[in-house]
Amino acid sequence: MLYFKFSDYLMKTYKEKVYKIPVNLPATCPNRDGLLGSCGCIFCGEEGAGFENLSAVLPVKEQLEKNIGYIGRKYNAKKYIAYFQNYSNTYFPLEKFREYLQEAIVPDVVALYISTRPDCLNNGYFEAMKDIKEKHGVDIVVEIGLQTVNYHTLKTLNRGHGLAEFIDSVIRAKKYDIGTCAHMIIDLPMDNMEDVVEGAKILSAVGVNQVKSHSLYILKDTKLGSLYTRGIIQPVTMDEYIERIITFLEYLSPEIVIQRLIGRAPEERTLFSGWNTSWWKIVDMIEEKMTRENRYQGKRFNYLNGVTCLK
Secondary structure, eight states: OOSOBHHHHHHHHHSSOEEEEEEOOSOOOTTTSSSSOSSOOTTOOTTTTOTTOOOTTSOHHHHHHHHHHHHHHHHOOOEEEEEEOSSOTTOSOHHHHHHHHHHTOOTTEEEEEEEEOGGGOOHHHHHHHHHHHHHHTOEEEEEEEEEOSOHHHHHHTTOSOOHHHHHHHHHHHHHTTOEEEEEEETTOTTOOHHHHHHHHHHHHHHTOSEEEEEOOOEETTSHHHHHHHTTSOOOOOHHHHHHHHHHHHHHSOTTSEEEESOOOOOGGGEEEOGGGSOHHHHHHHHHHHHHHTTOOTTTTOOOSSSGGGGO
16 A cells, blocks of 8 residues: 555545535634734635635535535435535634534534644634534544644744644644644745655654645735745745655655645636646656655654664
């Protein structure tokens, strides 16, 4: 096995294919509404990450029913994950957050995945998630935006949090039996291969359950877009990205599920994305290189549990 694919994990867990259904809440972010800042992260567009979502005006249940109806007919699907995708989905009053989760408990939804920031996850939200998980028998995973473990880069990205907040959120999630998925941008031009390796090591050491890898895309009307058009920021090459993601996988625990190796972007607003190459072609190139060079997830996972003293 080259790496622990999300599709394999879902099949093993739920015994059939499971489809992820996006849910769009009227969410914002403390890095946009003035609490921490007003400009957001330098790469973030006006719609957050939810550019394919239905309108946030629609109730959660209606969004799910519409999307499930379409996906179910198209793919003969029977099980689904409700994915609260855009912005910071735990950045609501606690009771409102609980209400949104409750609305997502509809037939055939087997899990709730909730995208958020590490500094927007206090124990009250974890208690609400645990309560709904136990009452309704659904799995719950928080997808936590980290992007990089380099605190200099986090500052450059204007994330508004550091690495400690991420580590704390993962530790507390475990106490409430809530799953975790770390979002990482592997090819940030401010980072180097040492940052990539350290990222894999830290995610493995704190025991995240899943990882979602993005490749950097650059949107119009963002600070990153301005830096790019002025020639201050240049993306790494596709070959460099492929080498980075393979090295990242080699140092990552083989027990961590890989949700994806590369992301997509809204084409009409993108200045740079995926080296003008289809995402699936890049995945093919990654897998072909891993096979050719005998490289696989966890190949270099030999650095925890006081390993130096065992040699």
